[in-house]
Amino acid sequence: MLELEVVKEELKRLGIVVVIPTYNNEKTLKRVLDGVLQYTSAVIVVNDGATDSTSAILATYVDRIDVVTFEQNKGKGMALRIGLQRAKSLGFSYALTIDSDGQHYPQDIPKFVAELANATAPVLLIGSRNMTHDSVPKKSSFGNRFSNFWFWFETGVKLTDTQSGFRAYPLHAISKRFYTRKFEFEIEIIVRAAWRGVVVKNIPIQVLYDPEERVSHFRPFKDFTRISVLNTVLVFLTFFYILPRNFFRSFKKKSFTDFVKENILGRTDSPVKKALSIGLGVFMGIAPVWGFQTAITITLAVFFRLNKVLAFAFSNISFAPFIPLIIYASLLVGGLVYPSSATALRIEGMSLDTIKSHLSQYIVGSIILATVMALLFGFVSYLFMKFNRQRSVSAN
Known part of the structure; x- marks a missing residue:
């Protein structure tokens, strides 16, 4: 004192x-x-x-x-x-x-x-x-x-x-x-x-x-x-606002090479952390949160200290060519547990009106599909990265 x-x-x-x-x-x-x-x-x-x-x-x-x-x-x-x-x-x-x-x-x-x-x-x-x-x-x-x-x-x-x-x-x-x-x-x-x-x-x-x-x-x-x-x-x-802002600020402070090494290659990240990041991205890319995917994905990745860029990259699984396919698959999966009496579905006819007429079916199906695909992508990526790391260690 x-x-x-x-x-x-x-x-x-x-x-x-x-x-x-x-x-x-x-x-x-x-x-x-x-x-x-x-x-x-x-x-x-x-x-x-x-x-x-x-x-x-x-x-x-x-x-x-x-x-x-x-x-x-x-x-x-x-x-x-x-x-x-x-x-x-x-x-x-x-x-x-x-x-x-x-x-x-x-x-x-x-x-x-x-x-x-x-x-x-x-x-x-x-x-x-x-x-x-x-x-x-x-x-x-x-x-x-x-x-x-x-x-x-x-x-x-x-x-x-x-x-x-x-x-x-x-x-x-x-x-x-x-x-x-x-x-x-x-x-x-x-x-x-x-x-x-x-x-x-x-x-x-x-x-x-x-x-x-x-x-x-x-x-x-x-x-x-x-x-x-x-x-x-x-x-x-x-x-x-705050977590996405902090993410983009950290991006600006780093050189592009360092950013790629730390966030994409993630040399210090374990295969589990990378796999979880990929799983999060896939889940958010398929989940019915259109328009908020980027903000929510980055926010959750920052909050849970995952690889932000991997999560962000895989959240873009729902880019334009795949959107009709994802909606169609979500409706089919939803129909297995929450069948709708509305008209039959066809992939070439996917539109906003289709979602509206099968809304409950779509929401349930997209969440199930997002969960299954997140687990699948996460597990496969984990095995791949684990094998790749072991092979690198053996080579050295």
Whole structure:
């Protein structure tokens, strides 16, 4: 742990300001402020329309802190947004946020400072609380696990705590505009930071949940609904924008030779990984997702860390000359398990109207056909690559 004077100097050198959003936390606000002021006088407090004695408490610190006051409560997310904007406008590089409800210990500030002092690139730090502590409410522990899962799903980054409000934000690396205003803002900002390439990581901190002092403004139904809606949007963006974007960015960064070696020949890829990639491509090429095949294929390949180019190449099995044949085969297979009473099928007459009149039959058949062909192509390619690799080893 850094000594107090060293921490003070590092806070100034690194350009760190402490931002404290507060709403009706009169029992704990003074204790938090006094603890923070031991380390720095660079403090911004956002009074989110408090109706208790918060204004009177802040008035006693008038010459020591910067206060932003809302006439009406706007939500924690909006308080943080304004606080971060204020910090950036004042020329700070990092904003260290801490809740005013007393659950965080200002004594953990040196941990953030030490981590930021050693950082070689912009990093967003989130204090990781011991959620198994007896004082932690079960609903908070569950909510944190729920949030951790979705953050991993949307970014591929595993964290132990994504809901802690004790954080360090790199002000010049995070997004400039945000869309959420309540508790869900703290999810939006870390997901979008990860999407921008900012390192998001946890550091261990202490936590205290005192039921007699702590006032929580989290509304289980409304705020959980907001968070669920946000995660739905973020998952959609992950699959249809972020992962395909990352794939094409990686393509641009490599020379054509390196790209072919890594993604097509895949020297480091095992035969199993290549076979799975080919199977995925074949499945998506036949499955009834016309118009979305490329986006979904690349997204799934990136998400499951498969060979993206192999998957993309084999998803084009449904190129123009083969489309009527694939539709016809799908309808025939579908007819075995889901027969239709519509008119008889002929390959030369395949059209959109044919699919419409045999829609259920086509969907069922295409999924079965896609699965069978994916398994067949994957298995055959695996045997071929396994044999080819063994022969290369024998030759050497």
